[in-house]
Amino acid sequence: MTTPPTTTLAAAPQGVDGVALAVFVFFFLAVTVMGFLAARWRKAEQSANLDEWGLGGRSFGTWVTWFLLGGDLYTAYTFVAVPAAIYTAGAAGFFAVPYTILVYPLIFTFLPRLWSVSHRHGYVTTSDFVRGRFGSKGLSLAVALTGLLATMPYIALQLVGIQAVLDVLGLGGGANANWFVKDLPLLIAFAVLAAYTYSSGLRAPALIAFVKDGLIYLVIAVAIIYIPIKLGGFGEIFHAAGKTLAQHGPTGKPRGELASGPNAQWAYATLALGSALALFMYPHSITATLSSRSRNVIRRNTTILPLYSLMLGLLALLGFMAIKAGTDTRGNAQLAIPQLFADMFPSWFAGVAFAAIGIGALVPAAIMSIAAANLFTRNVYKDFLKPHATPEQEHKVAKLVSLLVKVGALAFVLTMDKTVAINFQLLGGIWILQTMPALVGGLFTRWFHRWALLAGWAVGMVYGTLAAYGVASPTQKHFGGSNAQIPGLGEIGYIGLTAFVLNVVVTVVLTVVLKALKAPEGTDETVPSDYTADVGDANVTADLPPATAEAPAGR
Template identity: 55%
Template sequence: MSFNSVTFAVFLALLVLITGMGFIASRWRKAADANNLDEWALGGRTFGPFITWFLLGGDLYSAYTLIAVPAALYSMGAFGFYSVPNAIVLYALGFLFLPKLVSLAHQKGYVTLTDFVNDRFGSKSLSLAITLTGLLATLPYLALQLVGLEVIFGSLGIGGAAASNWLMRDLPLLIAFGVLAAYTYSSGLRAPALIAFVKDGLTYLVVIVAVIYIPIKLGGFDDIFDRASQALEAKSTTPSTADPAVAVNPNVYMTLALGSGLAFFLYPHAITGVFASRGAKTVRRNMSVLPIYTVLLGFVGMLGLMALAVGIKPQGGNPQYVVPQLLSQLFPSWFVGIAFAAIAMSALVPAAIMAIAAGNLVSRNIYRQFARGPVTTKSETLVSKIVSVLVKVGALVFVVTLDTKFALNFQLLGGIWILQTLPTVLFGLFTKRFADRRALLTGLLISIAYGTWAAYEVKTAAGAPFGGSTATPFFLSSPIYIAISALLINLVIVVGGSLAAQLIAPAVQNTSEDDQTTAPPTTNVVGLRD
């Protein structure tokens, strides 16, 4: 796409504004002692319903969401709407377990989900497995925010795949994430929390204007749906020809929505936003009203159908460009600048939270837990800050040096992996009967191994591995989301292993008691010898 000076000027002005906000945030709600994780990583746990609303919304609706959801509808039609019931599932699950988890976090000082696992089960092996799973699932998620930002820079004509050389392609990305690393290091979670106000406000503005103005311009939603349907039928890569199971099997749609929804609040960055809230009441209120964002998500998905109706041909054949191209084609340059800035902020806000969450896992659950000597709160916070920068650098190198498909494949695996921590969290919170730590660890490791193997075995049209997220498990006759099939295996192992442990433990205890009653008392023997 060609460079437009007005679009770029508006975009740059808004990015400069939120950069200033990011640095100013270090003084916002600042406590006397900022050298501890509660202050830097969780904003002092003082965020009320209003701030938590924007923070969690900023966490959930990232740049990749705003780009990938319309791209899915552009490519596959109605199947791409699975993200809407996905959002409904995640809020229902959050209402179930987050209030209790947050209450415990405030009482016992949890910073990460691993802190809860440590406290509940006392197993270093299980805690380390949960920590590493969280880290490995977060890093590709962070990389995808860079992919979204790269699409916006390419649409502005200042970077991306259309650039003439590697320096022009990657320089805008390097500058943006250099600034992000600086204000995240300085301000911690307060920076994305403050920027989320602007980000969410602009996103609402852009999406609402688009879903009102574009249908008026195109003759109404009836015409949009008719034209989009015709365009999908004419495409050679619709689900009906590429993957018949996706087109006709409702199990795929339902399990993909269910699994994606169940996984979200297990991600470290989601838990970081939740733990920063004032308490259980704040979380409960937000889980009740955050589904309003689902309406916005439905509108965002509609942009993909509108791009089909208009006849957008995405740049380089990449459907991720359909939203930027749609906006550029139908709106004045200044409004396009606002829209691109909103999408860029939707990359920067969750990326900052993800980096902070990764830093917390390393500092709290690796550095502190396995340190040989005492660890001060100041050194723990410093390690978290440094790691938050390093993971951004790692994600940047990953995106700049490797093909985007690698980030997509790792994100696919990350979603499968993180869902396997669900039994540990839910059983740990609500029951002792099915919460044997050895069974939980075994279930986690086996289900992750199975999910990774199953995802690798799915082939693309060219025969390459990691061709999708659905497969037919060995115990079913129809395809489902791989993460759900892995979770079913996980649950069988956890429940079976926990019951077996309970049956074995009393037998061992009874044997021990019988031995003690039949053996001569030691004191009597000693007394006789004396």
């Protein structure tokens, strides 16, 4: 999920709480064992292929898919950053709640169509679909590279979430510790994540998601009752938050607002809408979707996933509670919620809460690395490097790439300031939104020209990147956020949405021109019935022709 940057991430030395640490380690070890055992869960006879490793055999039903999507979309960084945004900026941080409400009616319109056509043709990624629909390897490559670029900092932020918990647990080693001692716990967590993802593929996060989501629901249910009782009730919490947020900082500007004022409404609305449009463009969202066994599973999930939005609204209130509690974040707003839990809960339940956040990082990080590996394997390796790769070769390459992706994310976290990671994730949200015309547009019409889509994507990417580069923050000269002035309106709004509008305008205009010039449009390997095929809960390959069941059509 996209979240606004908060403050510079600083070191946070802390004494070790033995009880909380023991509980945290227990749950971490439990999910590690589950991750390795998942390799045997619903394992097919022919498991050395991308469908089995990267999509769990396309066999997940309603509840597994629900937990998998919840574990995929509501990450450890969501758990940490949404309340941290409320803690620092007040109402502006609540944009995450309406955007997760907006997204589900949107995906109800197109995800079942994507599942059906992907089922028919064996598509594993959105780039597979774009290539098949528009007959363009160039457009497919653009979508794949955008997905890879947007996913890398997202994985890094899951490690940032784990690191925040480790800091509060006292495992950061202190500011004066050498790099190895300071980062050893994070390295261990990374190694475990890499090992069971390599071994079990998507089945590992699917199984662990049950534990992760159960813990998160438990922690939030307890926190929303227990902490307000200790703080004197919600009236006291909101009063203290409003008073604190209204205090003037060194620049004379308010620290934040308890309710958004008129000057913030365009930024709030465009950020919520743009984030809603972008969420299911991310490769990991699509990977979790395509792992389901039927079109009906997707439909049912779009109706029950809003339960997570209720959870998110309650989670956001923790930011106000941290203000009232006077939580000491030591200059690092990302520690607000872990530190609030450490201060408010008994040690044993604080350990449970920390485990919820830590495991909440492992699930999405695993899915994201698998999604990135699927993209590279199908749309770079097979399309451009080895067109006749066998399923076994695809499987091997995907597993290796999933490791490399995680190594890259770990290097990002260990070598760069964490605020940079946050802002690159915001930039990734701007980028991934530019793939929407090709993906969603292609699901409903073949009218758009492939070259026009590629040109629109390029314009959106260039404008979005340059506009984001010009945004400064108190801690960073460039890429300091994702809101800027909307050309022609004079209002501050989400850069990604402005770039998307430019993308669509360029695409439409050039499509008209290219069609008038009778430019070649490429071959569409799909037919209308592919988008409405519904096989209920039958086996995913039951109604496929033999050749299609083994490999994507047209390859």
